[in-house]
Amino acid sequence: MMRAALALALLMVTAPANAASRMVTSPQMLPVEHAQPRIFLAGSIDMGRATDWQADLVKSLADLDVLFLNPRRPDWNPDWKPVASEPEFRRQVEWELAALESADIVVMYFAPGSQSPVSLLETGLHARGGKLILLCPEGFWRKGNVDITAERYGIEQVATMDELAKAVRRRVLNATKTTSGE
Numbered sequence: 001m002m003r004a005a006l007a008l009a010l011l012m013v014t015a016p017a018n019a020a021s022r023m024v025t026s027p028q029m030l031p032v033e034h035a036q037p038r039i040f041l042a043g044s045i046d047m048g049r050a051t052d053w054q055a056d057l058v059k060s061l062a063d064l065d066v067l068f069l070n071p072r073r074p075d076w077n078p079d080w081k082p083v084a085s086e087p088e089f090r091r092q093v094e095w096e097l098a099a100l101e102s103a104d105i106v107v108m109y110f111a112p113g114s115q116s117p118v119s120l121l122e123t124g125l126h127a128r129g130g131k132l133i134l135l136c137p138e139g140f141w142r143k144g145n146v147d148i149t150a151e152r153y154g155i156e157q158v159a160t161m162d163e164l165a166k167a168v169r170r171r172v173l174n175a176t177k178t179t180s181g182e
Contacts, residue, residue: 020062020063020065021058021061021062021063021064021065021066021067021068022036022066022067022068023058023067023068023069023070024067024068024069024070024099025070025071025072025073025074026070026071026072026073026092026095026096026099027073027088027091027092027095030069030095030098030099030102031067034102036065036066036067037064037065037066037067037104037105037172037175037176038066038067038068038069038099038102038103038104038105039061039066039067039068039069039103039104039105039106039107039168039172040069040071040099040100040103040105040106040107041054041057041058041068041069041070041071041072041107042071042100042106042107042108042109042119042122042123043107043108043109043110043111043116043119043135044109044110044111044114044116044119045071045072045116050111050114050116051111052072053109053111053161054068054070054072056161057107057161057164057165057168058070060165061165061168061169061172064169064172065176066172069099069102069103071092071095071096071099073092076092096118096122100122100125100126103131104131104175105131105133105168105171105172106122106126106129106131106132106133107133107135107164107168108122108123108132108133108134108135108136109134109135109136109161109164110134110135110136110137110140110142110143110146111137111140112137112138112139112140113139113140114140114141115141115142116140120142120145120146123146123149124149127149127150127152127153127155128153132150132155132156133155133156133157133158133164133167133168133171134146134150134155134156134157134158135157135158135159135160135161135163135164136150136157137159137160
């Protein structure tokens, strides 16, 4: 009995955890290894005025073996000028560009009542890449532009945050099946 308990305890210590998500938040370094699918959480932040939808989405997908790339920076200072010569602003933009390029999935959420000009730019940059999943509810000031662009480039579009989580989960599970040869 003691031997079985010891073996079980040792197995629990040495066995890799089942699925468990990790998160890298700007300006943390992006990992060099690409051992799990990477999901970039693009969309409305509006200098911290938009709700923290990223936290809710991460929580709903926490059981997946993925790496979330979150541009919502906890130490963001609204006094930083949005110019290339501002070191922390430059660091943020460069982090976001690198993280977007390294992502396997780009989640894009346009919050109603927000303007999200950087998210619109990022949608344009990645519209043809096959990585985007869009959520653009009624009330986003440029919903028509987003809808037409999504239609034109075959971007997956969903209607609710719950559908967004399901679409991400489906895409991750399909990618995992593809890489494991199933």
